[in-house]
Amino acid sequence: MMETTLLAAQTVPGVAAGAGMDLVAPMAGVTLAHYLFVSAAMFALGLVGFLVRRNLIVMFLCTELMFQAAGIAMIAFARYHLEMSGQTFVIFVLTVAAAEAALALALVVLLFRMRDSLSSEAWQELKG
Amino acid sequence: MHTRSGVNAVELLVNPFLLYGAIALGGIGVCVALPRRGVNPQILGASLAAIAGLVVIGALSLSAPDALPNLHFYVFAAIALGSALRVITHPRPVYAALYFILVVLSSAGLYLLLSAEFMAFALIIIYAGAILITYLFVIMLATQSPTEDRVDVLADYDVAAREPVLATGASFVLLAVLTTLFFSGVNQLPQPRDAGAREALMAEMPRRVESAMRRADTLAAGESLVFLEETPWALDLDHEARTVMVQRADGVVEARALPGDLRLRNVESLAFNFLNEHPATIEIAGVILLMAMLGATVLSRRQVEVDEDLKAQQAASLRLGRAMPKGDAGAAPSPGAARAGGLPGGRFTSSGGGGGGDRGGEGARP
Numbered sequence: 001m002m003e004t005t006l007l008a009a010q011t012v013p014g015v016a017a018g019a020g021m022d023l024v025a026p027m028a029g030v031t032l033a034h035y036l037f038v039s040a041a042m043f044a045l046g047l048v049g050f051l052v053r054r055n056l057i058v059m060f061l062c063t064e065l066m067f068q069a070a071g072i073a074m075i076a077f078a079r080y081h082l083e084m085s086g087q088t089f090v091i092f093v094l095t096v097a098a099a100e101a102a103l104a105l106a107l108v109v110l111l112f113r114m115r116d117s118l119s120s121e122a123w124q125e126l127k128g
Numbered sequence: 129m130h131t132r133s134g135v136n137a138v139e140l141l142v143n144p145f146l147l148y149g150a151i152a153l154g155g156i157g158v159c160v161a162l163p164r165r166g167v168n169p170q171i172l173g174a175s176l177a178a179i180a181g182l183v184v185i186g187a188l189s190l191s192a193p194d195a196l197p198n199l200h201f202y203v204f205a206a207i208a209l210g211s212a213l214r215v216i217t218h219p220r221p222v223y224a225a226l227y228f229i230l231v232v233l234s235s236a237g238l239y240l241l242l243s244a245e246f247m248a249f250a251l252i253i254i255y256a257g258a259i260l261i262t263y264l265f266v267i268m269l270a271t272q273s274p275t276e277d278r279v280d281v282l283a284d285y286d287v288a289a290r291e292p293v294l295a296t297g298a299s300f301v302l303l304a305v306l307t308t309l310f311f312s313g314v315n316q317l318p319q320p321r322d323a324g325a326r327e328a329l330m331a332e333m334p335r336r337v338e339s340a341m342r343r344a345d346t347l348a349a350g351e352s353l354v355f356l357e358e359t360p361w362a363l364d365l366d367h368e369a370r371t372v373m374v375q376r377a378d379g380v381v382e383a384r385a386l387p388g389d390l391r392l393r394n395v396e397s398l399a400f401n402f403l404n405e406h407p408a409t410i411e412i413a414g415v416i417l418l419m420a421m422l423g424a425t426v427l428s429r430r431q432v433e434v435d436e437d438l439k440a441q442q443a444a445s446l447r448l449g450r451a452m453p454k455g456d457a458g459a460a461p462s463p464g465a466a467r468a469g470g471l472p473g474g475r476f477t478s479s480g481g482g483g484g485g486d487r488g489g490e491g492a493r494p
Contacts, residue, residue, distance in 0.1 A: 031197045034188055035238065036310045038205045041181065042212050042231075044303035045158065049216030051295035052162055054285040057267050058221050061228055064259070065212055068235050071251070079242040084401035088409060090247050091402065094254050095413040099420030101259045105266045106424040112270040118221075119285035 035076035043069035060104045154180030155300035162289040163219045204237035331365035344387040350377030
């Protein structure tokens with residue numbers, strides 16, 4: 001039971017044992033649900049943080065939290081389908097997160113120099 | 129087998145009294161735990177949210193005791209969600225960033241459980257090693273330094289949350305809908321595909337097959353592997369029977385079994401998927417990173433121009449032999465400043481020497 005989702009290769013029932021083909025066992029649907037719940041809860045926490053916090057840096061930190069949640073969901077689905085494209089997309093998510101961090105932090109430093117404050121309410125006139 | 133238990137789980141979870149009740153409890157907990165002025169019952173809120181999470185995960189586990197996740201899953205999930213809560217509730221940004229590192233580390237643990245080893249370590253290296261350090265640098269750069277009268281005061285915008293009830297309500301309604309969709313949709317997914325097709329990629333790694341066979345002593349010194357004629361880079365390999373064609377020293381070609389431990393590793397299958405099936409990904413990622421680099425450079429350049437102007441101004445004023453617009457001349461060790469205030473500087477050092485002499489005399493007197 002411990003190894004259901006671990007790295008160990010297991011014989012899948014239904015594949016002829018004589019063929020000598022043992023695959024990594026596909027995850028049971030309920031186990032996928034566990035990971036998806038963690039991902040969804042983390043996404044919701046990140047969303048709460050983005051809406052609630054007034055510090056620009058912490059707001060961007062909360063978007064990174066949402067990126068993390070998306071990554072967990074993609075890796076879980078990749079494992080469930082035994083399909084590597086999910087992991088490829090996580091590489092892409094990491095790229096976008098890095099680009100976002102670089103741009104957002106440059107922007108935050110610029111804004112901080114202008115208003116001497118990290119508060120998002122210092123830029124309220126931007127809402128037009 | 130797991131479809132039946134999955135249906136039970138869905139029945140249990142879509143039952144609004146359990147799932148929606150737990151999510152509402154979690155929402156109340158998060159709302160209570162958010163930073164606010166005055167009394168701040170963060171521990172109470174965190175416990176409420178933890179109870180809600182335990183109820184949902186426990187219901188999931190109890191509904192299908194034959195398909196439990198690994199024990200480590202519970203540890204990593206608890207650390208990840210707990211630190212995620214701390215990221216959004218901690219009033220100090222530096223601590224929030226440090227807790228986010230904890231989220232990243234436990235997510236890497238979850239990746240490992242999902243047998244995505246490469247991504248787990250890439251996550252730690254890129255996120256915890258690079259992105260979060262940049263965040264910490266910026267947080268420390270962009271924080272008001274404490275003054276004499278207020279040493280350890282939080283910034284006003286960090287103390288209190290904005291619209292906590294509305295934001296938590298909206299987010300947890302989203303969470304409820306999302307989980308309902310997840311759990312009702314998951315069991316209608318098609319069964320996982322046969323992974324054997326992926327093992328066929330082994331034919332494109334002749335050097336690995338050869339070294340594994342030589343290690344297993346199934347390939348002698350004079351023998352070599354046979355390549356296909358139409359695709360000269362791929363081996364003549366049957367992944368279902370797990371055999372490969374081998375040319376013996378006397379020229380006879382025969383099928384030989386592959387070693388049992390020869391498998392496609394995570395990095396290899398990821399690389400095949402990344403470069404074979406999504407060849408444009410790396411280009412797009414490169415363009416995105418280039419644009420981000422250009423953007424960051426352009427954004428931070430404006431301030432540098434101002435500094436350059438200031439420097440040019442200062443240099444011009446120094447060349448003219450005038451005092452600098454700001455600051456005292458004694459503090460600037462440039463030749464112009466020394467020339468402008470030569471006499472006061474000399475007097476300062478001589479008086480300093482005199483003071484030292486006085487102190488020495490005092491020391492000698494008793």
